[in-house]
Amino acid sequence: MRRIVDYIRRKLSIRVSLWVVLFATLIFIAALSFLFLRARDAVREEAVSRATQILDKTSLQVEGILNRVEVASAMTEWLVKRHPGNPDSMFVYSRGLLENNPDFYNCSIAFEPYYFKNWGRYFSAYSKHAGDGIRTIQGGSDNYQYFYMDWYLMAKLLDRPCWTEPYMDLDVPTNTSEMVSSYCKPVKDDDGNLIGVINTSLSLSWLSQTISAVKPYPNSYSIMIGRGGTYFVHPDPAKITRQTIFTQTIEHPDTALVALGHAMQRGEEGMKQMELEGKDCYVFYKPLGQTGCSMAIVCPESDIFGGFDYLRRAIIMIVIVGLLLMLFFFIRIITRELNPLRRLANEAETIASGKLDAELPDFQRIDEIGQLSHSFSNMQQSLVKYIDELKDTTAQKASIERDLHIASEIQMGMLPKVFPTGGDRDDVQIYASLTPAKDVGGDLFDFHFRDGKLFFCIGDVSGKGIPASLFMAVTRSVFRTVSAREEMPDRIMESLNKTMAEMNETNMFVTLFIGVLDLATGHMRYCNAGHDAPLLVGAGVGTLPCDSNIPVGFMPDWKYSLQEAQIYTGTTIFLFTDGLTEAEDVGHNLFNMQRVTDVATEALASQDQEPRQLIARMTEAVHRFVGDADQSDDLTMMAVQFINNTK
Amino acid sequence: MSVRTILRASAVAVLGLWAITAAAQDDAFVFTPQWTAQAQFAGYYVAETLGFYKDAGVNVRIEHPSVTQPAMSRLRKNDCQATTLQLCQALEIIDEGIPLVNILQTSMNNGMVIVSARGKDPLTQKGAKVGIWSVGFGQLAICMSIKDNLDYEWIRFAQNMNLFIAGALDATLAMSYNEYFQLAQAGMDVNDNNVYRFCDHGYNVQEDGVYMTRKYYAKHSDQARRFAEASRRGWEWAAEHPEEALDIVMQYVDREHIATNRVMQRLMLGEILRLQVDRESGQREFRLRPDMVELASSMMVENMMLDREITYKELVP
Numbered sequence: 001m002r003r004i005v006d007y008i009r010r011k012l013s014i015r016v017s018l019w020v021v022l023f024a025t026l027i028f029i030a031a032l033s034f035l036f037l038r039a040r041d042a043v044r045e046e047a048v049s050r051a052t053q054i055l056d057k058t059s060l061q062v063e064g065i066l067n068r069v070e071v072a073s074a075m076t077e078w079l080v081k082r083h084p085g086n087p088d089s090m091f092v093y094s095r096g097l098l099e100n101n102p103d104f105y106n107c108s109i110a111f112e113p114y115y116f117k118n119w120g121r122y123f124s125a126y127s128k129h130a131g132d133g134i135r136t137i138q139g140g141s142d143n144y145q146y147f148y149m150d151w152y153l154m155a156k157l158l159d160r161p162c163w164t165e166p167y168m169d170l171d172v173p174t175n176t177s178e179m180v181s182s183y184c185k186p187v188k189d190d191d192g193n194l195i196g197v198i199n200t201s202l203s204l205s206w207l208s209q210t211i212s213a214v215k216p217y218p219n220s221y222s223i224m225i226g227r228g229g230t231y232f233v234h235p236d237p238a239k240i241t242r243q244t245i246f247t248q249t250i251e252h253p254d255t256a257l258v259a260l261g262h263a264m265q266r267g268e269e270g271m272k273q274m275e276l277e278g279k280d281c282y283v284f285y286k287p288l289g290q291t292g293c294s295m296a297i298v299c300p301e302s303d304i305f306g307g308f309d310y311l312r313r314a315i316i317m318i319v320i321v322g323l324l325l326m327l328f329f330f331i332r333i334i335t336r337e338l339n340p341l342r343r344l345a346n347e348a349e350t351i352a353s354g355k356l357d358a359e360l361p362d363f364q365r366i367d368e369i370g371q372l373s374h375s376f377s378n379m380q381q382s383l384v385k386y387i388d389e390l391k392d393t394t395a396q397k398a399s400i401e402r403d404l405h406i407a408s409e410i411q412m413g414m415l416p417k418v419f420p421t422g423g424d425r426d427d428v429q430i431y432a433s434l435t436p437a438k439d440v441g442g443d444l445f446d447f448h449f450r451d452g453k454l455f456f457c458i459g460d461v462s463g464k465g466i467p468a469s470l471f472m473a474v475t476r477s478v479f480r481t482v483s484a485r486e487e488m489p490d491r492i493m494e495s496l497n498k499t500m501a502e503m504n505e506t507n508m509f510v511t512l513f514i515g516v517l518d519l520a521t522g523h524m525r526y527c528n529a530g531h532d533a534p535l536l537v538g539a540g541v542g543t544l545p546c547d548s549n550i551p552v553g554f555m556p557d558w559k560y561s562l563q564e565a566q567i568y569t570g571t572t573i574f575l576f577t578d579g580l581t582e583a584e585d586v587g588h589n590l591f592n593m594q595r596v597t598d599v600a601t602e603a604l605a606s607q608d609q610e611p612r613q614l615i616a617r618m619t620e621a622v623h624r625f626v627g628d629a630d631q632s633d634d635l636t637m638m639a640v641q642f643i644n645n646t647k
Numbered sequence: 648m649s650v651r652t653i654l655r656a657s658a659v660a661v662l663g664l665w666a667i668t669a670a671a672q673d674d675a676f677v678f679t680p681q682w683t684a685q686a687q688f689a690g691y692y693v694a695e696t697l698g699f700y701k702d703a704g705v706n707v708r709i710e711h712p713s714v715t716q717p718a719m720s721r722l723r724k725n726d727c728q729a730t731t732l733q734l735c736q737a738l739e740i741i742d743e744g745i746p747l748v749n750i751l752q753t754s755m756n757n758g759m760v761i762v763s764a765r766g767k768d769p770l771t772q773k774g775a776k777v778g779i780w781s782v783g784f785g786q787l788a789i790c791m792s793i794k795d796n797l798d799y800e801w802i803r804f805a806q807n808m809n810l811f812i813a814g815a816l817d818a819t820l821a822m823s824y825n826e827y828f829q830l831a832q833a834g835m836d837v838n839d840n841n842v843y844r845f846c847d848h849g850y851n852v853q854e855d856g857v858y859m860t861r862k863y864y865a866k867h868s869d870q871a872r873r874f875a876e877a878s879r880r881g882w883e884w885a886a887e888h889p890e891e892a893l894d895i896v897m898q899y900v901d902r903e904h905i906a907t908n909r910v911m912q913r914l915m916l917g918e919i920l921r922l923q924v925d926r927e928s929g930q931r932e933f934r935l936r937p938d939m940v941e942l943a944s945s946m947m948v949e950n951m952m953l954d955r956e957i958t959y960k961e962l963v964p
Contacts (some may be wrong), residue, residue, distance in 0.1 A: 150809050152807065154809075157810065164809070165809040165812070168906075227812050228808065230835075244834070246832055247832050248906055250910055258834065
């Protein structure tokens with residue numbers, strides 16, 4: 001599955017096709033669902049209409065013959081009541097009824113026990129078709145006590161004409177049985193007392209055939225039940241007269257079937273949708289006249305909706321096949337349309353691999369792919385041009401870097417490289433370090449000895465890089481030149497300031513500290529032009545007091561103040577640029593003056609104030625503080641330790 | 648027509664000539680149940696089908712009654728040697744002067760009920776039209792109607808429950824193993840509210856037993872005993888294997904073309920087997936209980952259905 005998903009993710013043609021087919025499917029589902037729903041309703045309405053018509057037609061047929069029975073019985077009653085005392089006439093009336101209605105099964109004109117004294121307990125004028133003729137006999141006997149029979153008792157007890165539940169009538173002479181239903185009409189004398197019952201029976205075979213023949217659909221069938229729910233018509237002969245519509249519900253409760261049975265028993269007309277013998281069915285039911293019977297047409301849903309379901313399946317199949325074909329052709333078409341893109345992608349790979357002159361295909365198209373191809377071609381040409389320019393620029397940059405490297409070496413070469421140590425001199429030790437932020441920096445320091453004095457300076461040119469380095473070189477040269485003939489630091493500063501300010505077209509400046517230390521006495525004259533005040537690390541750690549003078553390079557006529565201080569033996573003058581106090585860690589926190597003082601104090605406590613050790617400590621401390629942060633400014637430190645050897 | 652006259656008439660009609668008991672025309676022992684083939688007689692069908700009668704050395708042939716030849720008519724014509732009767736029927740026949748012997752009593756409880764139309768209590772329907780079988784069976788109901796001053800108007804019917812279902816009757820007598828289930832099968836709601844069970848109201852009198860004339864018994868007591876033993880064996884087997892017994896019942900039902908079904912017969916067999924268990928002992932005792940004979944006899948004498956008390960000793964071999 002994951003491989004399939006990965007494959008689809010790699011194939012734009014499949015993804016686009018799937019989306020299109022998905023949307024098409026949704027539209028089809030919505031449209032077809034609506035269509036099927038409405039069509040199904042229409043088919044159901046048609047089925048209801050069809051079944052209702054058939055039921056009405058069958059009911060009319062049945063009622064037609066039932067009415068004939070009822071009319072014939074009424075006429076016979078009229079005759080009986082005209083001659084109630086003549087038993088022989090009853091045989092004639094009974095026979096006459098059958099002669100006039102050959103489709104009737106039999107007729108009895110039965111009287112209450114001992115109504116005709118001469119005939120004893122039983123008198124029933126019974127006529128029945130026998131062969132081509134009609135057999136008429138007296139039907140009552142000890143073996144057939146008619147007045148206990150349903151047909152007699154029902155008319156008597158209900159006191160009105162009625163139809164009996166269908167029953168098997170046994171014809172004793174021929175020992176044959178026939179399923180019949182009897183219309184029973186009570187006969188009363190002038191005083192309203194019951195004298196007998198006229199029973200006219202109808203064979204149900206005709207009715208059964210008529211109802212069984214009702215078959216609106218290939219697998220539909222009809223049933224007929226009596227008042228007690230007994231099946232009298234059913235496609236399963238084993239159920240006829242043996243089971244009622246409720247029988248199976250006794251062991252397997254089925255509320256729908258029970259509801260249908262009760263509705264039919266109540267003589268209702270209607271339709272129910274239910275499951276019968278595992279099939280969803282529509283049952284249409286209607287009572288059969290006044291017989292107490294009810295017929296129903298059971299139509300399986302599969303029959304009613306058979307044509308509809310076939311059509312629906314066919315349409316669904318066509319749609320599915322269509323969607324699959326759509327998917328197939330979409331993938332093919334989109335793949336073909338995207339083919340130029342694939343070629344472009346391959347060419348891009350070639351170009352990306354370095355073959356910039358690879359020839360792009362010309363698709364001769366004006367659509368988006370043509371535009372893309374054209375743009376790609378332009379991009380390739382621009383790329384070639386850009387790469388050429390980049391080559392030139394890179395070469396130029398390499399040249400500049402080389403020059404810078406040389407400049408850096410030259411700059412570093414200007415600075416003193418040899419520092420006097422205890423072995424070289426016994427009156428002073430000096431050490432300094434300069435770490436530029438870029439190849440070349442704007443910091444400077446210098447020192448030289450003349451006439452038993454140490455001339456030294458430290459400075460910081462505004463800005464960085466080449467301009468600062470050039471300004472620094474000029475500053476250092478002028479310092480060397482001026483300090484070679486001048487002893488006073490303020491004059492050196494003023495002279496240097498005048499020179500620098502007059503040639504300062506770029507408005508750069510430099511903070512500078514110049515000191516002249518008498519190595520014999522430790523007396524130091526100094527002048528500070530805006531530079532950080534040096535620390536004195538001796539008996540303690542303190543800052544050398546410095547006046548506020550402007551940096552060098554602004555005003556050529558500025559008078560710088562001279563200051564003096566006595567440096568005691570062993571004291572180290574620690575000079576530095578703001579690259580030390582403003583060194584930043586990754587959180588842009590500054591190293592600041594306090595940390596510088598702390599490190600100097602620690603060094604003093606450890607008797608490590610000797611210049612090289614002090615600067616090493618300071619360097620290690622600032623590196624530890626800065627960590628992985630980039631160096632933001634040039635960092636320069638110089639330490640001068642005076643040792644009075646005259647004592 | 649008085650109650651006594653009705654019952655007398657039916658008894659005489661049924662057994663008028665029964666006293667003339669003759670020997671069987673052949674060596675077959677013909678047994679006729681009092682109704683058409685149904686699970687009410689399952690034990691006898693089992694005994695015949697599984698050869699219990701043959702094992703007992705009795706050549707039994709079961710022949711059902713027909714419309715033209717009711718069970719009693721067959722007896723009086725010597726067409727059968729034994730038949731089933733309810734205890735009350737047997738008492739009436741003995742009272743008419745035809746000595747009978749109970750060779751096997753199967754029922755230990757009364758299964759008769761009165762079913763009223765929906766929502767009506769039978770005990771509140773004074774003077775109601777109540778259906779009763781035209782061939783008898785209703786003695787206890789008549790006693791109850793008199794005793795409780797219900798004055799039911801008894802409507803004798805020949806066949807089934809159609810009159811009641813059609814609404815022509817207010818209530819009807821029914822057997823708890825037969826018509827009761829027929830009414831349920833007709834979609835009627837039968838429940839404790841509209842059903843009166845005689846066995847629960849002091850009328851628990853045994854019903855079905857196998858009877859033969861004392862005269863025949865005097866000559867064939869051993870045959871009668873072996874028939875009774877084999878029949879009892881058949882009932883016990885049916886109680887242990889009700890579904891297999893039902894299969895056998897349905898064979899007889901189909902052979903006789905009876906309009907019933909397996910569901911009804913299963914319900915009937917279950918109820919018949921339940922009625923065979925004595926309430927007090929919880930056993931199938933297969934015996935007449937003297938107290939029930941005395942109860943039935945005294946009630947029937949009191950209501951003038953019998954001229955004299957019939958004792959337990961007059962019934963047993």
